[in-house]
Amino acid sequence: MAVTGILLVLFLIAHMLGNLKIFTGAEAFNHYAHWLRDLGTPLLAPGWYLWLQRGVLLVALLGHIAAATVLAMRARAARPVRYAHRKKVQGSYAARTMRWGGVIIGLFVIYHILDLTTGHLNPVGDPTRPQANVVADFAPERWYVTLFYTLAVVTLGFHLRHGAFSAFRSLGQQTPKGERRARSLALVFAVALTAGYLVVPFAVLIGLVR
């Protein structure tokens, strides 16, 4: 979980930084999007790098889901009879929502790809003008898209908060002081990433980005 999670987190960081380019203007953002496709040329043919990255991400994602499924199945098998009195959450909500959170994020990712990568669900859907796609997506009259996006990103924030801490732990973080550090680092990271992702649609919503 930790290793595949880290790969996915690295992508999330890069993706967020890319998103933020939107504040530098439509031109720059579109240029960035096109540059991505040409990354690695002339060593690689145009678009190859992107497919390479997609391949790695897909493997990481499948690995992540597979590991999560194994854990979930083991957990289910480990307690064949449930408690009659539902247990209270004593640790953290972030930790207890990992599985459903993961599912929500997974569904969102599918929607997100159909929306902004392939353009099938996008009102503009023009692959040559990614900035316009984004602006059209989060237009005020499509508030429900923004709401769904926000929910997904907040869920991702929770997922990351426990996920990041848990990854440290799985990779052997072992002192009480380190635990405090790992927990705050995970929190700061989760909040920063959530904010970074949310700032774009809200900027569109209030008309900061047109």
Add this chain to the structure above:
Amino acid sequence: MDLFTEGDPIADAKAPEGPIETRWERRRFEAKLVNPANRRKMTVIVVGTGLAGGSAAATLAEQGYRVRSYCYQDSPRRAHSIAAQGGINAAKNYRNDGDSIHRLFYDTVKGGDFRSRESNVHRLAEVSVNIIDQCVAQGVPFAREYGGLLDTRSFGGAQVQRTFYARGQTGQQLLLGAYQALERQIGLGNVEMNSRHEMLELVVVDGRARGIVVRDLVTGEISTEMADAVVLASGGYGNVFYLSTNAKGCNVTATWRAHRKGAYFANPCYTQIHPTCIPVSGDHQSKLTLMSESLRNDGRVWVPKAKGDDRSPRDIPEDERDYYLERIYPSFGNLVPRDIASRAAKNVCDEGRGVGPTKLGVYLDFADAIDRLGRKAIEAKYGNLFEMYERITGEDPYEVPMRIYPAVHYTMGGLWVDYDLQSTIPGLFVIGEANFSDHGANRLGASALMQGLADGYFVLPSTIANYLAAGPLEKVDAGHPEAVAARRDVEDRISRLLAVDGDRTVDSFHRELGQIMWEHCGMERSEAGLRKAIDEIRTLREEFWQRVRVPGDGEGLNQSLEKAGRVADFFELAELMCIDALHREESCGGHFRAEHQTPDGEAQRDDDRFAYVAAWEYTGTDEPAVLHKEDLKFEYVHPTQRSYK
């Protein structure tokens, strides 16, 4: 009818003569050995998995014997040794404060009020140093100093700091060390572990212990297990008093069944009453909790001067308080030994000056210490004990003085064993609290852990070989008539208990038995009281067999049935305890006879008449027991009157 008759004296035939410090060495050399190839063919049964039983089973398996181990708990790690708080004595002299094997030997014989065997105690002191080495090698996390070496502290009855400890959980840590060694042998297939099994009978064939009858507490199945030797490490019998610091399951059944089959029971009346326990809060009370003796280092014990003073302790002015230990024993004050402190508390409560809702309690007050040292310092020293007290009583001991009262804690008596720890039945060995051997009439703090591990790790594994080497014994299996008869006895008894179907619960009988024992065979005993107790116990025992109600059947888990069998044996033991207490017309250690005290109320021994071990032979229920005396000789430590004034 006489309560008992006197038989031939008994002697410890195995104890070597000669200089005391060479005896153990010589005994080990003289003992026969079993060749490693033959050990694999020999089976030893070990009943109980506490410090003694756990360490013995592990060590015997390491030596190559096949071991079968039994405990009534769900895991060998839960034996009640785990609850020991204070520490373990060892004559390491790491403090350079004048300790030595001889001094530990001396302190222990004196602490036992000159009613123990010199040879045994000296061996215990010799072995004590090996125990610490062994436990450290196993990873027992003893307290350490900043330099990385082991820390020690002082304990009652000694003027040197020889007690090794692991916070307030020394017993737990030592037991887990032994348990892990045992689990290693289980994993290797050398020990067959049977948890949730209770021994209900001993099988004796041709005069030798050859097996046991056990009940699987989960399935109810009765089975007969045969072996070349049987080791009992089943602990003490403090629960005869119903309320004690023992675990709820602690019982006398294993040793009592062996006693009925011919093993002598020695000094049953020697019981240790611990002075600092949390008092009884009501009829529902099911057990008593010990507060470490170390609290008396800083707490001051007092009661109001006036009878029936119901004011809150903080409202009682200084001049209306009686700090009775400091008053009566000015030189030792609050730190007098356990037996003295317990009896003093009983006396003030008998005068009607006890405190708390039941009036059976005295104050242990930390106000002075908090003033002097500050709350922080007291917290650092006793924080966890204060929390435990508050959890149980709901009172904050930083604000209100603790209430404490004595409670039954340990039994020095047990099955009689010789120097080899073998009982009067050949092939039956008894170790740990279950035997009587090393503590005399009173046990010093931090000595029980030492004795349990000495017996299990070092003494028994050497001496049992001498017995086994005489073999091989004739093969017998569970079909032998004696084994079949033993098994039938067990089944009959269970059927009888289930068949009564009366109108009283087992616990109600146990509670009543405990009250009789506490009243008449507790901290202070008298001839009249003991005679009355014997009558009452007999009446109650008969009532038990007519009115007890044991629900359910013998199949499967039936906790009421387990309890019923144990209580039935406690009745018989209780009677013998009273007879032993009655015949011992002197006061010594944990046995205080009202008729035998000095003019100022201290215990008065009678060495001319009673410097012996009383080993009792069973002749049948309602038949007079037979007393066999083993004379005690003191060549190295000369008996003196203990005084703590």
Add this chain to the structure above:
Amino acid sequence: MNLTLRIWRQKGPEDKGRMVTYQVDDVSPDMSFLEMLDVLNERLILQGEEPIAFDHDCREGICGMCGLMINGDAHGPQRGTTACQLHMRQFSDGETIDIEPWRARAFPVIKDLVVNRNAFDRIIAAGGYITAPTGSAPEAHSTPVPKVDADAAFESAACIGCGACVAACPNGSGMLFTAAKITQLSLLPQGQPERYTRVIGMVDAHDEAGFGGCTNAGECTVVCPKGIPLDTIGRLNRDYLLATTKRGNTPGS
């Protein structure tokens, strides 16, 4: 106090089991939780019913034998307290209390509230020891141990093996129990020779017993009556990673 209890009754391992409601009156706040159950059992016996089977022994919070799920809390609402040390003053008059056994595949129910925890023993037998046969020990002072290490080892060694960690874990994992022993032994110099074989053996035995995997949810350490810290699991993970990667899972390599 008057209380309504809903208690899990199960005749045996094969029985399906169900919650049964009992009324208990005149409960004293000074009773321990188990003494309250004793009172109920005494009544049930006299009424000709089967008393409720529950495990207990020392009743002073150290043997680890007792273990009840009380209103969804392992060992009940008071932190750092076993069920036997829990007192009725923690509850209020008229309250309804649900009492269930530990629920885990590795801890099958034997009867009512009694479960079989032998899986813990098997984990210890698979490496939770230091091999030091009796008589082979060197002088205790031959290896000094830094006080901080000894203290930290003690903190982990305080585990009583009650199984509350498993009962509370959303994954039914026994990792805190396993990690406590691994931490204790790996902090001590005596534990080094077997450090890597130990962690592999114990984790394998843990998985074989049917416990779930750890997701660092942290419920275990909250309910642990001895406060075994969660970072012990980090130590286990680190040792496990080292054992499986660097040392190639081969003893002695």
